[in-house]
Every structure is written in C-alpha cells, then in structure tokens.
Amino acid sequence: MRKLCFPVLLITLAVMAGIAAEIQKAFDQPFRPQYHFSPREHWTNDPNGLVYFEGEYHLFFQYNPFGDEWGHMSWGHAVSTDLLHWTQLPVALKEEDGIMIFTGSAVIDSRNASGFCLANKPCLIAVYTGYTPPKGSRPSLQTQNLAFSNDRGRTWTKYKGNPVLDLHMTDFRDPKVFWFEPAQRWIMAVSLPNDHKIRFYSSTNFKSWSQLSDFGPAGAIGGQWECPELFELPVAGQPNRTRWVLKVGLNPGARLGGSGEQYFLGDFDGKQFINDNPASTTLWTDYGKDCYCALTFNGLPSNHAPVMIGWMDNWQYAASLPTSPWRGQMTIPRKLSLRNTGEGIRLFQEPVDSLQQLRSEHVEAKSQSLDQINREFQRSHIAETHTFELTTSMSVDAARQIGWRFLHQDGSMTAIGYEREKGTIFIDRTHSGLIGFNPAFPSRMEAPLKIAGVLRLRVLVDRCSVEVFADGGRIAMTSLVFPPTDASGVEAYASGGRPGPSSATLWSLKSTHE
C-alpha cells in the first residue's frame, strides 16, 4: 500500500509546489500588492456584490476580462475565508448581447422570495446595472437587472425578465440592495447621478420594485453621484442607539478633485432617509485620493463587525497607473463603527482584525525620543519589503510638525505628518517616486484632526499603497504610491519645536500569496 502511494504522493507534492510557485510568481511584479486584493491580470474598478455566504466572503469586482483598460465590464469574482487570502474564480457575470455588467450588490435569498432558489435552499441574487452603450442616434441606457446562483456563486444565470427597473435613462445606476427586517422587504438604494439624488425602492420578490422616495441633493454635489450604500450601525457607548449611514461616491468633483466619497448620518424608516445634519454639512469617508465606491458586506452574522472594501484608485489617473499585468486593486477590508466625537457622531474605520495574523517580525520602541526610535528602526530590514505596518503614538508637545517619512531613497519619500497649529494630518506623495504618469497624481492630501497632544497612527504599506488610520480610525486616508524599488527607510521626524517621547512598532506583514 505504502509503496504504491509514495510516488503518487511525491508527484502530488511536486505539482502543488509547482502551482504554489506559479501563484507566487503571478503576484510578484513591481508594485504588486501582497495583502490587498488585486486581480491576477487585467483591469478592475469598483468592488461589487460583497456578501458573506456559507463561510465564504465573496468579492465581485468591476472587471475587464480582456485587458488592462476599462471596457467589456463584467463581474470578476474572488472568495476568501479571512478577507485577506483571496482565490480568484472564473468571471461571474459576463458582458452579453452588448450589455455590460456595471456595479451592483448581492444578497442571500434565504426563503426563495425570488423563486430562483432550488430545492428550498438559500441562493444568491445579484442586482446590477446593465449598461447598453450608445449606437447611432440611440443614447446609452442604464437599467437594473437580476442574476442568481444556486452553487455558492460559482455559476450565474441572468433573469430572463431583465431589466427589473428601466427609467429609459442614460444615468441610473449602482443598486445597493439589502433586507430591511422591520418592513420584511428588500430595499434598493440606486443613484440618479446627474440629479445628485439617491432613489429608494422596495420589493418582496426582486422582480417588481415600488418607488419610495429620493434623497438629495445635499452635501457635496460636484460631478455625478455614484455607488450609493446604506447601512445601519450601533453608536458606540450608547446602548440601543443606532444611526443609518448613507454613503455616496462623487466623480469628478470630490474634495481633492476626481473621485471621492461622502456620507450622511440619519434615520431610515423603510421609506426615506432623513439627514441628521443640515444639507450643507459634508462628511468625507476618506481624506486620501484613493478610496472609491466602497461597499459593505451583506449577509454577515449579527456578531460580526460591519466590513467595507473600496476601490483603491481615482478615475483621474486610474487608466495610467504604471502596473502590469493588472490595473486596479482594493483597499484593506475595514471594520466600521460609529462613535461620538467632540464634533458629533462620526464613522470610524479600522483594518479588519484578521490582518494581525499576517504580522511576523517586528521592532518596537517604547516611550523614546525620535532619534532613538530611528536608530532602533534602522537596524531592522522590515521596511525593505515595502510590506509592513506601523503603529505609533507620538507626543506632539512643542513640535509644530511631527510625523514619518516612508519609503525613502535619494530624495524620494512619502511623508505622513501632523501640523499642530493647523490641526491637520497629511499625506504628501509629491516626491514619492514615480509620479509623472499623470499630472493629477502628485498631491498633498490633508484632513482636519483635533487631538489632545498625542498623535495615534496606524499605517499600512503594501508596495504601491499607504493607508493611514489616525486616532483610532477617526480619519482614514488612502493613497497609492510608486516608490523606487530600493527605497527602504521608515523614519520619524519633527520640526519647529521639541516633541515629547513617542512609541512605535514596525511589523513585517506576510504576503497572502505565499
């Protein structure tokens, strides 16, 4: 028995090792993210259809199966059991009959409300925008459509009765659907981009939808409104109090130009969204340039923190990013919460807990001067991998500016700093390495941040990105960077006065492709 099996075992192991080496090679080009999702090849933009179903997190994404530019939009597909190690599966929803598959969401139909589920088992329903390009004198068309899967998202069938919503409009897109328990109905939030409105519909069977109400214009109204998202969150420290978060993407016309996202806090009663703040209030989800069309997971167990993933990019320069054979990637999945701040309730974002499992080697400095910290860090090679995490708390004291320089080499570096007098935190990538591929790329991004003397930062670096979570997630800032290959340093700095002691830990993060 053993004699027979041994060669088979050896061959199997050799094949597996070969496959593992291939996968690693497929994900080891310059700038290739090591713990953020990027497709093996080709173009991606928005995350779509995020849903947790039967032990798997599904990430669908806007995908061009034929190249690294936007086009032939389809839903790519990847699954994970920890939100970090993703296995890319075949394309889920393909362009067909000239109709592209634009952004949308996915839900679990556990009671066969749709009539699409087999053998009384729950099935997955995707609700997406179908886009028909213009032809001759006929303008383009955007409608809402359904597809379903009875095999855990592996294969999909488009509903024969599509579209389920057609307003004969060229701009009407990005349906976010979720189950609203009190009314026992599915709710859809969908964008009327040029009107700066989000329209709400409800349904009991996915096939017919009743119009409920419109929200907007309000807040920032530059460009078009896209990618709405509506979800309820508990307010930390206030038992039984929840608020609804209505998140809306804008492109172009966001704070820093190009794409960006705002959110409204309020109430949703199953019919309409009522803003807690005056229409003139604008709250931004992310103060960097590179987090767009973020979506939360449907189907999470009730004890699971809500999780959101965004496209780590900006339409201003997405088509010219210097990466190959893929273009586009996702943010780190972020755990969401609402907390009271001096300015009112705000949305907090932090990396999901599973990220800690990727931590390996580390170097730590506790309550030391910045010089001591730098000496300690210089002895380590952690930063050379461009795949690391920094957690730090810095006592600002008399320093006018305090922060960190990352990925530096011969004058290029990315700076993250705090300006005490202005009360702002910034990421400066104007000297971050490769910046000339698009004039809109070099930039200094700034966010207002009031702190009580101590700057607390968690920074994730993953080859071509820097994500900053400041003050426990109060401010999120996401930025792509393309540093020189041999850039390595992580260095604390202060100017304009003496800072107090600081603590910092630098973690090496394991690649999820290994």
Ligand code: FRU
């Ligand atoms: C946002 C967006 C969506 C649209 C999709 C098309 O990035 O413009 O509104 O559905 O991309 O790829």
